[in-house]
Amino acid sequence: MASVEHTDGTGLTGEDGVRRRDFINIAAVSFAGVGGVAVVLPLIDQMNPSADVLALASTEVDLSAIQPGQAIKTTFRSQPLFVRQLTPKEIAEADKVDPSTLRDPQTLEERTVDGKKQWLITMGVCTHLGCVPLGAGEGENRGEYGGYFCPCHGSSYDTAARIRKGPAPKNLEVPKFSFTSDTAILVG
Amino acid sequence: MSFPWAEQYTPKHPLMQWVDEKLPVPRLVYNAVGAGYPVPRNLNYFWNFGVLAGLALMIQIVTGIIMAMHYGANDLVAFSTVEHTMRDVNAGWLMRYAHANGASFFFIVVYLHIFRGLYFGSYKAPREMVWLLGLVIFLLMMATAFMGYVLPWGQMSYWGAKVITGLFGAIPVVGEPIQTWLLGGFAPGNASLNRFFSLHFLLPFVIAGVIILHIWALHIPGSSNPTGVEVKGPQDTVPFHPYYTAKDGFGAGIFLIAFSILLFFAPNFLGHPDNYIEANPLSTPAHIVPEWYFWPFYAILRAFTVDFFFIPAKLLGVLAMFASILLLFFLPWLDTSPVRSGRYRPTFRKFWWILLADVAVLGYCGGAPAAEPFVMISQVAAAYYFAHFLIILPLISRFEKPLPLPGSITEAVLAKYGKTDGETVAVPAE
Ligand code: HEM
Numbered sequence: 187m188a189s190v191e192h193t194d195g196t197g198l199t200g201e202d203g204v205r206r207r208d209f210i211n212i213a214a215v216s217f218a219g220v221g222g223v224a225v226v227l228p229l230i231d232q233m234n235p236s237a238d239v240l241a242l243a244s245t246e247v248d249l250s251a252i253q254p255g256q257a258i259k260t261t262f263r264s265q266p267l268f269v270r271q272l273t274p275k276e277i278a279e280a281d282k283v284d285p286s287t288l289r290d291p292q293t294l295e296e297r298t299v300d301g302k303k304q305w306l307i308t309m310g311v312c313t314h315l316g317c318v319p320l321g322a323g324e325g326e327n328r329g330e331y332g333g334y335f336c337p338c339h340g341s342s343y344d345t346a347a348r349i350r351k352g353p354a355p356k357n358l359e360v361p362k363f364s365f366t367s368d369t370a371i372l373v374g
Numbered sequence: 375m376s377f378p379w380a381e382q383y384t385p386k387h388p389l390m391q392w393v394d395e396k397l398p399v400p401r402l403v404y405n406a407v408g409a410g411y412p413v414p415r416n417l418n419y420f421w422n423f424g425v426l427a428g429l430a431l432m433i434q435i436v437t438g439i440i441m442a443m444h445y446g447a448n449d450l451v452a453f454s455t456v457e458h459t460m461r462d463v464n465a466g467w468l469m470r471y472a473h474a475n476g477a478s479f480f481f482i483v484v485y486l487h488i489f490r491g492l493y494f495g496s497y498k499a500p501r502e503m504v505w506l507l508g509l510v511i512f513l514l515m516m517a518t519a520f521m522g523y524v525l526p527w528g529q530m531s532y533w534g535a536k537v538i539t540g541l542f543g544a545i546p547v548v549g550e551p552i553q554t555w556l557l558g559g560f561a562p563g564n565a566s567l568n569r570f571f572s573l574h575f576l577l578p579f580v581i582a583g584v585i586i587l588h589i590w591a592l593h594i595p596g597s598s599n600p601t602g603v604e605v606k607g608p609q610d611t612v613p614f615h616p617y618y619t620a621k622d623g624f625g626a627g628i629f630l631i632a633f634s635i636l637l638f639f640a641p642n643f644l645g646h647p648d649n650y651i652e653a654n655p656l657s658t659p660a661h662i663v664p665e666w667y668f669w670p671f672y673a674i675l676r677a678f679t680v681d682f683f684f685i686p687a688k689l690l691g692v693l694a695m696f697a698s699i700l701l702l703f704f705l706p707w708l709d710t711s712p713v714r715s716g717r718y719r720p721t722f723r724k725f726w727w728i729l730l731a732d733v734a735v736l737g738y739c740g741g742a743p744a745a746e747p748f749v750m751i752s753q754v755a756a757a758y759y760f761a762h763f764l765i766i767l768p769l770i771s772r773f774e775k776p777l778p779l780p781g782s783i784t785e786a787v788l789a790k791y792g793k794t795d796g797e798t799v800a801v802p803a804e
């Protein structure tokens with residue numbers, strides 16, 4: 187379009203050397219392009235989570251029934267959530283590890299709330315491809331490191347739910363949560 | 375689009391002449407799959423699978439549209455509407471079993487079709503575009519089958535969707551937003567199910583469109599043949615109709631017999647029993663596997679278990695899986711041998727068989743649990759797969775000494791039946 191000869195003797199070339207027809211052509215096509223993009227945006231955005239999905243209420247969890255060494259499986263944003271009370275032995279095991287040797291270096295402190303180190307709250311979603319790891323239920327396989335074990339492709343998590351072995355790249359995610367009382371938390 | 379000696383469409387009936395003037399569709403059909411399309415006279419049964427793939431697509435479209443009449447794309451009812459189709463809808467069980475097994479047969483014939491192309495060098499000039507469009511169809515089929523498998527909303531549907539969309543989560547920075555965007559939520563849910571249904575309905579028709587381009591591109595040089603020697607004259611070809619309509623018809627009969635055996639006697643043989651349990655986001659099946667036709671690629675995905683420098687294992691697996699298919703787009707330029715057919719390439723032929731075995735091994739490992747020895751075997755087999763295309767094939771093309779090619783298709787045909795070239799000149803195409 188713009189490559190058409192400028193000096194075609196039609197008298198359409200302005201004083202600045204720009205041909206009127208080229209200017210209109212480029213301006214019109216650019217404007218249509220901007221319009222096209224503006225239309226595509228909502229077409230793409232409609233696939234993002236809708237308001238009702240985003241508005242899913244935060245979840246409250248009652249901790250009173252969970253004994254040391256026990257865990258429960260509940261849901262947060264329609265995904266599994268693991269709530270575990272660690273035993274002193276499990277805490278010691280997690281603290282023994284030098285974080286710098288880990289794939290996703292974090293200490294148990296960083297993954298729990300101050301003074302409530304025994305409460306390990308994580309998503310029950312393997313960071314590999316999203317399966318639900320085993321280990322929250324009574325008698326389930328907890329893997330080599332005593333935390334959680336993902337049966338899908340064999341990722342093992344330790345007692346702080348940190349990735350220790352297998353293909354998963356990250357520790358089990360700790361969602362945002364806060365204690366509303368000594369025996370209850372609000373996740374989200 | 376055709377050879378100069380192709381038979382001409384000459385409608386005799388005035389009505390047909392009238393139609394031909396206004397909208398020459400009968401002429402198009404005549405020239406594409408009728409007597410007006412001259413085809414090499416020596417095609418063997420491996421040339422049936424293209425038409426069979428088309429037949430499989432038709433079966434999927436007919437049974438699919440019928441099932442869509444009884445299906446509810448909503449996470450609360452999807453599972454039960456599929457069961458309703460199976461138990462209550464008249465002949466619903468037939469439609470669903472035909473659709474589920476039809477998908478398997480579709481992949482069986484397409485894999486045979488692809489390996490035919492690999493053996494006989496069909497991907498080489500002047501048919502590169504045919505090969506590339508074929509790969510586009512293959513990718514679309516995989517997307518279609520994946521989304522279709524989610525629709526019954528069983529355990530494998532749900533966890534398959536989660537694992538496969540999780541692949542996108544492996545991409546750095548933009549991965550998680552993309553995954554959420556694909557699913558319309560943080561985990562597969564109603565939004566995901568609805569869009570998968572919409573796209574699963576659409577894509578087969580897109581496939582039909584790309585098939586038209588595939589055949590259009592094919593008809594420019596015309597079909598290749600088992601010798602790989604190009605057509606030289608009228609004695610090398612026969613008209614598509616009736617010669618290959620008959621041969622394809624016979625093949626279709628065999629296909630339908632095999633399909634019926636599976637459909638009526640073992641309809642769940644290729645399926646997974648866990649998919650008869652309704653989707654449960656809180657419990658992962660002990661062993662998540664995709665449908666058998668994805669196993670080789672699933673094995674490549676899982677073959678990466680350790681990080682490589684700064685690239686996490688998860689991302690490597692995803693890249694390798696996509697690369698294993700994208701690689702095939704470069705095949706016409708990786709194999710530089712001027713000889714097409716494996717018949718005249720003794721070294722190439724051996725490695726073709728090894729590749730076939732390698733893909734079978736990958737397939738087996740992809741269906742097996744993610745434990746040793748399967749992980750190690752997948753690693754070796756995946757490495758070999760890439761080596762075949764990137765190292766072995768270019769080297770063979772360079773150093774192999776091909777066998778002498780026949781002078782023409784007709785010469786090869788007559789030699790097979792013990793006649794000599796001298797007699798051929800006068801022999802018309804049958
Ligand atoms: C490229 C062609 C197609 C392929 C490869 C394909 C593949 C599949 C697969 C693998 C399933 C899951 C089967 C199962 O229940 O285990 C499925 C389900 C389904 N497909 Fe298709 N399909 C194709 C075309 C179509 C078309 C054209 C429609 C029409 C809208 C359709 C509608 C459906 C419906 C409603 C279901 C859910 C019922 C069910 O799961 O059995 N499909 N498809």
Ligand code: FES
Pocket residue numbers: 312313314315316317336337338339340341352353354
């Ligand atoms: S999803 Fe957990 S190891 Fe792959």
